[in-house]
Amino acid sequence: MIFAQRYMMPNLGELLLSRENYKPYPTIAERRLWDDLPQNLRAYWINKGAGKLGHEWNTLTATAYMDYSRTGNRERYDTVSWERRAALASLVIAECIENQGRFLDDIVNGIWCICEETFWGIPGHGYMMKRKDPLPDVSEPIIELFASETASLLAWTHFLLQSELDGISGLVCERIRLEVRKRILDPYLIRDDFWWMGFNQERMVNNWNPWCNANCLSAFLLLEDDRERREEAVIKAMRSLDQYMGRLHSDGGCEEGPKYWIYAGGMLFDGLEQLYGISAGQINVYEEPLIKQIGRYLYKAFIDGSFYVNFADSAPAVEIPAELVYRYGRRIGDERLSELGARVLKKKQEEATDIEFSSMSRLLPALFHYAEVEQYTGEAPYLRDAWLDGIQMMAARERQGSSKGLYLAAKGGHNDESHNHNDIGQFIVYCNGSPMIVDPGVLTYTSKSFFSERYTLWAMQSGFHNVPVVNGIQQMHGRQYQANDVDYRLDDQAASLSMNIAGAYPDFVGIKSWKRTISFNRGSDPSIEIKDEFLLQQRTVDVMLILMTTSLPQAEEIGSYILQDENRNRVSIRYNGEQYAGSVETIPLEDDMMRKGWGNQLYRIKLKLKSPMDQGECVVRINRIR
Incomplete structure (x- = not known):
C-alpha cells in the first residue's frame, strides 16, 4: 500500500494547493507558452479546429443506445459519442492557440450538447446501473470509463477557457460545474461500491481503476472549491490506486497487454502526475520499485516499430502515447523508456501521421513537451x-x-x-x-x-x-x-x-x-x-x-x-x-x-x-x- 504507508496522514491537506493556486498549464489568457509552441504544431491544431467549425453535433438517439441490448453492436452509439468529445477537444486547443474567438460558439455548442446527454458513458457499461433496462437511468449517475473522461474534458475546458466562456454567458461554465458535480464529484465521494474502486474484493480491479481515478481527479482538482471535499477526493483516489497497485505483481507486468497498458500503467502515471502537481512535488512515488517496473513493462513487450507482444486483448500494432511514455521515463530515470516515446514521436513526424484524440490530461503535456521530446536521444529500447x-x-x-x-x-x-x-x-x-x-x-x-x-x-x-x-x-x-x-x-x-x-x-x-x-x-x-x-x-x-x-x-x-x-x-x-x-x-x-x-x-x-x-x-x- 504505497500511498497508505507514505501519505495517509492528518496534515495531508496542508500539502495540497488550493484551486486558485493550482496552475498545471497556462490558460488562454496566459499567452507566452501558447505563443511559443512550434509553428508546425500550432498550424496542425488550428487546422484541426477549423475542420470542426460549424460542426454538426450528431444526435445520440435512444434507439442507437438500445442497439447494444438488441443486437450486441456498440458502434453506432459509441462512435457518435466519441466523435463529439474529440471535436470539442480539437476546438478548445485550436482556440487556445489562435486566441481570436472564432471557435468559441462551436465550443459552447459542444459543451451544451454533451451536458444535455442523459448518460456520459457507453451502452456496454450500462450493466453497472441497478435497473437493468435497455436505456440508461438518469436517476442513477454511475462513474465508468467514459463518464469520468467526459468530466475531465469539461473540467479542462472550464479551466482553459473560463474567462472567454463567461464573456458569452455565465451559464456555460455554471452548467459544466453543475453537471460534473451531479454526475461525477458527488457519486465519487458518496459511493464506495463501484467495482473498479477496489474496495469490494469480490471482483478484481483492472485498467478501469487508474482510468477512472485519474479522470475523476482532474475534475476535482480543476473544479472543486471546497478544500475538505478536494482533500477527501485525493485521499479516496490514493486509497483506490493502492488497491490497484496492490494486485499487481512486483514485475510491473500488464497482463491485459500493451494496448491496455495505455489505460492501465499509462493512466496510473496520469494520476501520479496530478498528485505530484497538486502537492508541488511532495506526493512523489517515482522511486518506488513497482512504479518503475510498471513503466519498464512497455519496452519489455516492445518488438519493433508499432509491434508489441499482443497477448490478451491487444492488437499487434499499438500507437503508444509518445509524450507520456517519454515523461514516464524521465520521472523514473529510465533512458530506454524515454527513448521509446521519443522514437514514436519521430516516426509520426516522418510519416505525417495524424495525432489521435486523447484525454486533455495527455494532450496538454504533449503540446508543451513536444519540442523537448523531439530533441531527445536515449538508450535503444531493444532488450535482448x-x-x-x-x-x-x-x-x-x-x-x-x-x-x-x-x-x-x-x-x-x-x-x-x-x-x-x-x-x-x-x-x-x-x-x-x-x-x-x-x-x-x-x-x-x-x-x-x-x-x-x-x-x-x-x-x-x-x-x-x-x-x-x-x-x-x-x-x-x-x-x-x-x-x-x-x-x-x-x-x-x-x-x-x-x-x-x-x-x-x-x-x-x-x-x-x-x-x-x-x-x-x-x-x-x-x-x-x-x-x-x-x-x-x-x-x-x-x-x-x-x-x-x-x-x-x-x-x-x-x-x-x-x-x-x-x-x-x-x-x-x-x-x-x-x-x-x-x-x-x-x-x-x-x-x-x-x-x-x-x-x-x-x-x-x-x-x-x-x-x-x-x-x-x-x-x-x-x-x-x-
Missing part, C-alpha cells in the same frame, strides 16, 4: 532478454539494441487474467521486426466480448493460439486452469521457459502431463525451439499442435514449411514429419479490427499425430533463412 515472473512472460531477441534477427515471446500464467484469452503456453515469433507466428489478438468489442459469451468468440479460444488441442478439447477459462512448474532459465547461449500446461485443460481430456519448453538458442545460427513432451491416460491419435501465421505457409518437404512476408523476411519451420502430418487452413478475417492488424486472412498450421500414442514428444524448430 526480459522475464516477468508475475505474469510469467518471457521475451528474447538475437542481440541487445537491435530488432534484426529472430524475436520470441512466450507466456504461462492462468486463464482468468484481465482481458483473458485461453492461451497457456502461447508464443509468438517475429523476424527482423515482422510477424511470422502470431497471436491473433482481439475482435471488435460487442456484447459477447465480456461476461458469459466471451469464449464463444474464436479469437479468445486456445484452438486459435499456438498451443495443443487434445482429444478435440481446447483449454478452459477460469483461475484453476493454469501453468504449473514454471521455470525460466537464461545464460549466454539460450533463454528458455518451461511449464506443465496440463492444468490448462479439463481433467476429462486425459492429460497426465504436458511439459512445454520454449527456447531461444543463440549462436552462429540462432533458432527457436518448441518442445512438447506429453503423457496421456490412454492412447489417442487426436493430438494437434497449432501454429497461427500471417503468411501462407509453403510446404518445402515433409516436416517443413517456409514462411515469407512481403518484405522477403523468411523463416523455416521444421517438425517430425514421420509422426505428425501437417496441413494448412485459411482463416478469413471479417472483423474490421482484426483486418486492420493482419489483412484479409490468417493461416493455421495444424500438426496432427499420424498414429495413436499415449506418450511422446514433438519438437518444432524455427530458423531464419538468410
Whole structure:
C-alpha cells in the first residue's frame, strides 16, 4: 500500500494547493507558452479546429443506445459519442492557440450538447446501473470509463477557457460545474461500491481503476472549491490506486497487454502526475520499485516499430502515447523508456501521421513537451532478454539494441487474467521486426466480448493460439486452469521457459502431463525451439499442435514449411514429419479490427499425430533463412 504507508496522514491537506493556486498549464489568457509552441504544431491544431467549425453535433438517439441490448453492436452509439468529445477537444486547443474567438460558439455548442446527454458513458457499461433496462437511468449517475473522461474534458475546458466562456454567458461554465458535480464529484465521494474502486474484493480491479481515478481527479482538482471535499477526493483516489497497485505483481507486468497498458500503467502515471502537481512535488512515488517496473513493462513487450507482444486483448500494432511514455521515463530515470516515446514521436513526424484524440490530461503535456521530446536521444529500447515472473512472460531477441534477427515471446500464467484469452503456453515469433507466428489478438468489442459469451468468440479460444488441442478439447477459462512448474532459465547461449500446461485443460481430456519448453538458442545460427513432451491416460491419435501465421505457409518437404512476408523476411519451420502430418487452413478475417492488424486472412498450421500414442514428444524448430 504505497500511498497508505507514505501519505495517509492528518496534515495531508496542508500539502495540497488550493484551486486558485493550482496552475498545471497556462490558460488562454496566459499567452507566452501558447505563443511559443512550434509553428508546425500550432498550424496542425488550428487546422484541426477549423475542420470542426460549424460542426454538426450528431444526435445520440435512444434507439442507437438500445442497439447494444438488441443486437450486441456498440458502434453506432459509441462512435457518435466519441466523435463529439474529440471535436470539442480539437476546438478548445485550436482556440487556445489562435486566441481570436472564432471557435468559441462551436465550443459552447459542444459543451451544451454533451451536458444535455442523459448518460456520459457507453451502452456496454450500462450493466453497472441497478435497473437493468435497455436505456440508461438518469436517476442513477454511475462513474465508468467514459463518464469520468467526459468530466475531465469539461473540467479542462472550464479551466482553459473560463474567462472567454463567461464573456458569452455565465451559464456555460455554471452548467459544466453543475453537471460534473451531479454526475461525477458527488457519486465519487458518496459511493464506495463501484467495482473498479477496489474496495469490494469480490471482483478484481483492472485498467478501469487508474482510468477512472485519474479522470475523476482532474475534475476535482480543476473544479472543486471546497478544500475538505478536494482533500477527501485525493485521499479516496490514493486509497483506490493502492488497491490497484496492490494486485499487481512486483514485475510491473500488464497482463491485459500493451494496448491496455495505455489505460492501465499509462493512466496510473496520469494520476501520479496530478498528485505530484497538486502537492508541488511532495506526493512523489517515482522511486518506488513497482512504479518503475510498471513503466519498464512497455519496452519489455516492445518488438519493433508499432509491434508489441499482443497477448490478451491487444492488437499487434499499438500507437503508444509518445509524450507520456517519454515523461514516464524521465520521472523514473529510465533512458530506454524515454527513448521509446521519443522514437514514436519521430516516426509520426516522418510519416505525417495524424495525432489521435486523447484525454486533455495527455494532450496538454504533449503540446508543451513536444519540442523537448523531439530533441531527445536515449538508450535503444531493444532488450535482448526480459522475464516477468508475475505474469510469467518471457521475451528474447538475437542481440541487445537491435530488432534484426529472430524475436520470441512466450507466456504461462492462468486463464482468468484481465482481458483473458485461453492461451497457456502461447508464443509468438517475429523476424527482423515482422510477424511470422502470431497471436491473433482481439475482435471488435460487442456484447459477447465480456461476461458469459466471451469464449464463444474464436479469437479468445486456445484452438486459435499456438498451443495443443487434445482429444478435440481446447483449454478452459477460469483461475484453476493454469501453468504449473514454471521455470525460466537464461545464460549466454539460450533463454528458455518451461511449464506443465496440463492444468490448462479439463481433467476429462486425459492429460497426465504436458511439459512445454520454449527456447531461444543463440549462436552462429540462432533458432527457436518448441518442445512438447506429453503423457496421456490412454492412447489417442487426436493430438494437434497449432501454429497461427500471417503468411501462407509453403510446404518445402515433409516436416517443413517456409514462411515469407512481403518484405522477403523468411523463416523455416521444421517438425517430425514421420509422426505428425501437417496441413494448412485459411482463416478469413471479417472483423474490421482484426483486418486492420493482419489483412484479409490468417493461416493455421495444424500438426496432427499420424498414429495413436499415449506418450511422446514433438519438437518444432524455427530458423531464419538468410
